[in-house]
Amino acid sequence: MLCYKNPLFQTGAIGSRRPGGGHMKPKPRDTHPRRMRLLLAARLQWAACLLVFALPALAYDGATATGSTATGVIGLQPAQLQASHWVARQRPPDRVILDRAAIDRQNAAMRARDSSIHDLAALPAQLPGEDIGQRIAALSSPPTRTLYDEQGGEVPAATLARLQDNLALARVPARQPVRYGLIVHRADLRAFPTTLRAFGTAGETDIDRFQESALFPGDAVAVLHASADGQWWFVASERYAAWVEQRHVALGDKDAVLAYGRKAPYLIVTGATVRTNHTRELPQVSQLQLDMGVRVPLRADWPPMQLVNGQHAHASYVIELPVRDDAGRLRFAPALLSRAADVSGDYLPLTPANLLRQSFKFLGERYGWGHSYDARDCSGFVSEIYRSFGVLLPRNTRDQAVSPALNRIALAEGDDARKRQAIVRDLQVGDLVYIPGHVMMVIGHERGMAWVIHDTNGGSWRGADGQRVRAGLNGVSVTPLDPMMFNDTQSYIDRATNIQRIRP
Numbered sequence: 001m002l003c004y005k006n007p008l009f010q011t012g013a014i015g016s017r018r019p020g021g022g023h024m025k026p027k028p029r030d031t032h033p034r035r036m037r038l039l040l041a042a043r044l045q046w047a048a049c050l051l052v053f054a055l056p057a058l059a060y061d062g063a064t065a066t067g068s069t070a071t072g073v074i075g076l077q078p079a080q081l082q083a084s085h086w087v088a089r090q091r092p093p094d095r096v097i098l099d100r101a102a103i104d105r106q107n108a109a110m111r112a113r114d115s116s117i118h119d120l121a122a123l124p125a126q127l128p129g130e131d132i133g134q135r136i137a138a139l140s141s142p143p144t145r146t147l148y149d150e151q152g153g154e155v156p157a158a159t160l161a162r163l164q165d166n167l168a169l170a171r172v173p174a175r176q177p178v179r180y181g182l183i184v185h186r187a188d189l190r191a192f193p194t195t196l197r198a199f200g201t202a203g204e205t206d207i208d209r210f211q212e213s214a215l216f217p218g219d220a221v222a223v224l225h226a227s228a229d230g231q232w233w234f235v236a237s238e239r240y241a242a243w244v245e246q247r248h249v250a251l252g253d254k255d256a257v258l259a260y261g262r263k264a265p266y267l268i269v270t271g272a273t274v275r276t277n278h279t280r281e282l283p284q285v286s287q288l289q290l291d292m293g294v295r296v297p298l299r300a301d302w303p304p305m306q307l308v309n310g311q312h313a314h315a316s317y318v319i320e321l322p323v324r325d326d327a328g329r330l331r332f333a334p335a336l337l338s339r340a341a342d343v344s345g346d347y348l349p350l351t352p353a354n355l356l357r358q359s360f361k362f363l364g365e366r367y368g369w370g371h372s373y374d375a376r377d378c379s380g381f382v383s384e385i386y387r388s389f390g391v392l393l394p395r396n397t398r399d400q401a402v403s404p405a406l407n408r409i410a411l412a413e414g415d416d417a418r419k420r421q422a423i424v425r426d427l428q429v430g431d432l433v434y435i436p437g438h439v440m441m442v443i444g445h446e447r448g449m450a451w452v453i454h455d456t457n458g459g460s461w462r463g464a465d466g467q468r469v470r471a472g473l474n475g476v477s478v479t480p481l482d483p484m485m486f487n488d489t490q491s492y493i494d495r496a497t498n499i500q501r502i503r504p
Contacts, residue, residue, distance in 0.1 A: 073471065074461045075449065075480045083360035086444045086451075090429060093353035097430065097503050100390070103350065106502070107392045109405040116399035117392070118236050120180070120222050121258055129172040132224050136234055139242060140167055140192050143209070147198040150205055155198055163192045168228040179223040180257040181235075182322040182330055186289050186374065187248035189213040189240055193232030206457060206474070207369045212242040213380070213395055214371030216294050217321060220257050221249060239395040250322050252330030260322065260332075263297035267317060270388050271342025272361045273374075276335045277316060279309035284323040285335035289374060292358070293387025296321065298345075299334055308334050315339055347390035350502070352429040358385045359441055359453045362476040367457040378439045381455035381476060382432055385441065391502055400500060401434040407501035420493050424450050424481065432500040433481065435492050440481065450481040460485045 070077050079085050087093050098106065111117050142164060147155040189212040197208045215221065221235035221244070233246045269290045276288040286309075290296065299318040302308070308318055316336035323333045337343065342361075348354050362385075368375030376384060379400055383393045394400045402408070409423060427433070427450050431442040440454035459473035461483045468485050484492040 073459075073473075073477070073479055074469075074483050075447070076478060080446070080451070080478055081360075081363065083356045086356045086429070087353045089444050089446070090352045090356075093356075094349075094351050097350045097352070098389075098391075099350075100347070102504065103347075103390050106405060107390070110392050110394075110403065113404045114394060114399070116239065116394040116396070116403075118222075118238055118241070120220055120236065120238060123178050123222055123236075126175040126177050127224065129174045129176050132176055132234070133169050133172045135241060136167060136169060136172075136225060139212075140164075143198075145200065147200065147209060148202045148204075149199070150197055152202040154202075155196070159196070163194055163196075166193050166228045166232075168226070171228070172225055176224060179251055180254045181221050181223055181249040181251045182257055182260055183215040183217055183219040183221065183244075183248055184250050184284065184322050184324050185217055185248060186291070187215045187244050188371070189215060189235075189237075189242035189244055190232075191242060193227035193229070193234075193243045195245075206367070206372075208372060211370035211372050213240045214376075215244065215248070216291055217288060218260055218294065218296060220261060223249065223251070238392075246328070247324070249328075250324035250330035251328055256330065260297070261295060263320070265298045265300050265345065266295050267298050267319060267337070267343045267345060268347050268388060268390075269294045269296075269342070270344045270348060270358070272365065274337065274341040274343060276319075276321070276337050277309075277311060279311065279336070281309040282323075282333055282335070285309070285321050285333055288321065288335065290337075291376075292361070292384040296337075302334065308336050311336055317341075317343070344388075348388055350389040350391065354389070355385065355430045355441075356443055358388050359443065362455070363453070363478070364475055365455070366475045367455055367473075369457065376455060378455045382439055382441050386502060397434060397437060397439045400432065400439060401498040403500065407503060409499035409501070411496050411498060417494075420496065423496075423499065424493055427481075427499070428501070428503075430502060432502075433492075433496055434498045434500070435486060435495045436497065440492075442481075443478070449483075451478065452481050453478050 071081075111119055140163075143160060149155055191210045191212050194210065196210065197205070198210050199205055199207060200209055215237055219237055221237050223233045223235050225234040226232070226246070227243070231246060232243045233249060235241065235244050235249065269292055272292055274290050276285055276290070279286045297320040299320055302313060302318040304314070307313070313336060316338050318334050319337050320332050321335045323331050325331050348358070362381060365375050366373055367377060369377050371377065371380050379395060379397045382400070383395065386393055394403055411420065411423070427442045427445075429442055429444055433440045433442060433452060438454070438456065440452035443451050443453050445451065453476065455476045457474050459471040459477060459479060460468050461471070462485060463469045468488050481492060486492055486495040
């Protein structure tokens, strides 16, 4: 890092800037005392640079306890909140990292080698009940800590006992026939068969300890067990197994269920979210949220003059969505998606520019633990970015970080700062950086630092007084990687465990 050119430390005292860049020479009327002041300012600037080399977490951007004066986040300037800012720094921005064939090979390796990925097509007609019971018991084990409800009161022991009873583990047969279904609208995956939200701290209502993940319209599931009250099913999807309300699942023939995701032609949702058109005629497909990377069949054969749910289709795409009839069976229905929606006729090319553009479409979205709030968390965020390119990733950070199907750079606790900094300097756009419980995506380097975009409910750095500032970012945010603090004494770089690269 060349500190004397670092914009983080440019005071603006040496000359004045033209709008087009460069510096103007001092005017002739400048006096000797002014030159002395400029010299003093330059020396102070150089001293600040030396401080950065000595204490890199303490002085980025001249940040105060509230971050940069422009944004409130350490080192962050408003221009850096634009994808175009980072795209312009790529050389070249449109180079293909992995082509379609390479992505298909990587996905095949993911399905073959990563134990967190479930191959639903390979499931036998029946599964051992003992295996299902063990999986449920592992996910839905009795809480060992005090939990609190949304009003801040303790969740009673009797309530937790009822949740255990609702698992109905004694009802799992020795051999369980496997049923199949499609998710008909965005649905929560839960640790227990309940909508009760539970929290680790009284008054803290963002991290619901019973929330695991979410499924999206068209996701295929294998139904493995039913709760005692009959309202929930324990299901396995490609990337996760947990409890889902049965009203979100339409049961169908295995072949029909699995074929839905292979139908062509199709559309890929490339916006953060899109919604189908409103319709009173078929409420099941009205204003349905479709998240980034969701694939839906396109009804290209739809007759031009035939209305779709009471609306002419000329200004919309006609797509096919799964619906659930009164008996819970799978049916398919047409729906309209505006041609103004952010969608593509195929998966996007995996390029640095597209990675940046896709990630910034989520900027500012509130953090949603386990996909709460119709949003997403850190691992869901990076998964959905890569899903828009057709890349399959495991659901959770613990699985993503060590997946054998990716190009992994492992870091050990004993690795010194020199090795860690060398790895950070070599990070590339799209690299995924893991610390315990969190993942960030690299967007580039600027002013001597690596920069990341990540979905975080926290975020902290050292203020001007050297104390850690807890920022409460609580959403998709852009930050420098280097000054971010994991705790009072360790940085994110200190605690990095793995780098995963989606590239050859």
